[in-house]
Amino acid sequence: MIFVTGGAGFIGSNFVLQWCAQNDEPLLNLDALTYAGNLANLRALASNDQHRFIHGNICDAELLTQLFNEHKPRAVVHFAAESHVDRSISSPEAFVQTNVLGTFRLLEAARSHWQNLPEDKKAEFRFLHVSTDEVYGTLTQNDPAFTESTPYAPNSPYSASKAASDHLVRSYFHTYGMPVLTTNCSNNYGPYHFPEKLIPLMIVNALAGKALPVYGDGQQIRDWLYVEDHCSGIRRVLEAGTCGETYNIGGWNEKANIDIVHTLCTLLDELAPPSDRGVINQQTGQPVKQYAELITYVTDRPGHDRRYAIDARKIERELGWKPAETFETGIRKTVDWYLNNQEWVRNVMDGSYRDWVAKHYESGNK
Ligand code: NAD
Numbered sequence: 032m033i034f035v036t037g038g039a040g041f042i043g044s045n046f047v048l049q050w051c052a053q054n055d056e057p058l059l060n061l062d063a064l065t066y067a068g069n070l071a072n073l074r075a076l077a078s079n080d081q082h083r084f085i086h087g088n089i090c091d092a093e094l095l096t097q098l099f100n101e102h103k104p105r106a107v108v109h110f111a112a113e114s115h116v117d118r119s120i121s122s123p124e125a126f127v128q129t130n131v132l133g134t135f136r137l138l139e140a141a142r143s144h145w146q147n148l149p150e151d152k153k154a155e156f157r158f159l160h161v162s163t164d165e166v167y168g169t170l171t172q173n174d175p176a177f178t179e180s181t182p183y184a185p186n187s188p189y190s191a192s193k194a195a196s197d198h199l200v201r202s203y204f205h206t207y208g209m210p211v212l213t214t215n216c217s218n219n220y221g222p223y224h225f226p227e228k229l230i231p232l233m234i235v236n237a238l239a240g241k242a243l244p245v246y247g248d249g250q251q252i253r254d255w256l257y258v259e260d261h262c263s264g265i266r267r268v269l270e271a272g273t274c275g276e277t278y279n280i281g282g283w284n285e286k287a288n289i290d291i292v293h294t295l296c297t298l299l300d301e302l303a304p305p306s307d308r309g310v311i312n313q314q315t316g317q318p319v320k321q322y323a324e325l326i327t328y329v330t331d332r333p334g335h336d337r338r339y340a341i342d343a344r345k346i347e348r349e350l351g352w353k354p355a356e357t358f359e360t361g362i363r364k365t366v367d368w369y370l371n372n373q374e375w376v377r378n379v380m381d382g383s384y385r386d387w388v389a390k391h392y393e394s395g396n397k
Pocket residue numbers: 036037038039040041042043061062063064065066067068069087088089090109110111112113114115129133161162163164193215216217218219220225
């Protein structure tokens with residue numbers, strides 16, 4: 032079986048659903064169910080024995096040892112992390128705990144399991160660490176995209192903690208010979224994305240007639256990949272990647288934030304016209320004619336990285352992976368998904384999440 036961490040979060044749950052749809056191999060899913068973890072994402076697997084869920088923390092060394100001993104996984108796919116840059120600015124400690132200490136504890140438990148395997152099983156074992164392009168820092172307009180040899184230069188507590196975890200993973204290959212793989216992916220979007228991140232937040236706010244908060248001048252660039260393409264890239268690396276190597280995953284889709292917000296407004300005008308839904312602008316009390324009226328520029332995020340861009344040629348060339356979705360097809364699917372899953376949105380918008388959003392946007396503390 033494979034052992035997934037963080038499989039109740041955004042990317043992890045998409046991975047678990049894709050795995051179970053395309054594979055018979057059992058999957059053990061360990062997740063602490065923080066504010067970002069949601070078992071409703073995995074409702075489709077409720078009566079599927081292939082998926083076994085464990086509620087627990089990757090920092091819990093005893094639990095990890097017990098899980099490795101009991102389930103003897105052939106591979107680990109490690110998603111569990113604190114993942115939101117804005118939260119890492121206001122409360123960085125959880126990022127060091129989970130992303131650095133948690134990854135270390137998981138590596139230690141995996142090493143102990145791996146070292147006791149018979150030689151053939153030892154060679155087949157894999158530890159795949161899911162990381163981000165943010166470890167490479169920021170690019171100017173004319174810089175070439177990040178390659179696997181771009182030096183690390185993380186700028187937020189989030190990206191610094193992910194960079195630290197990448198270094199630990201690398202060291203387990205060089206020091207112990209453990210068969211590790213690392214993927215560094217660009218910004219994902221798609222179903223089950225928690226509405227604190229740009230794309231789902233804009234969809235959810237627009238439908239509620241709330242302001243669409245664009246940080247700074249809105250000209251920051253991100254490179255967007257549909258989440259199922261990220262998951263297929265991870266599976267490909269797990270299957271055929273060379274141990275000790277890192278693979279950048281991206282979809283060649285650089286977009287300025289303000290362009291993303293306008294694209295979402297246009298799609299929503301078409302698929303959920305504000306006049307049909309009776310959407311009222313929460314700031315003015317007037318009916319909304321077009322969602323773009325709600326765009327509001329707010330104080331910039333401190334240390335805001337200007338541009339990310341992934342050069343994905345290595346995974347394309349060496350492993351034959353390519354994304355299936357274009358940005359246009361992926362973003363339309365995503366908007367459709369949010370429109371058809373309003374109950375999921377209502378369920379994740381619980382009290383504590385609403386409190387955080389209110390505090391974050393009202394204090395101007397981006
Ligand atoms: P997410 O925040 O949606 O989900 C994280 C999951 O990990 C949640 O289910 C949460 O409950 C769980 N978790 C957190 N701390 C834990 C702990 N201590 N023990 C066990 N479980 C814990 O994040 P995501 O967007 O799905 O990202 C998954 C991974 O992919 C992360 O490692 C992230 O750095 C990486 N990544 C994300 C993106 C992106 O655009 N979202 C892009 C590239 C890489």
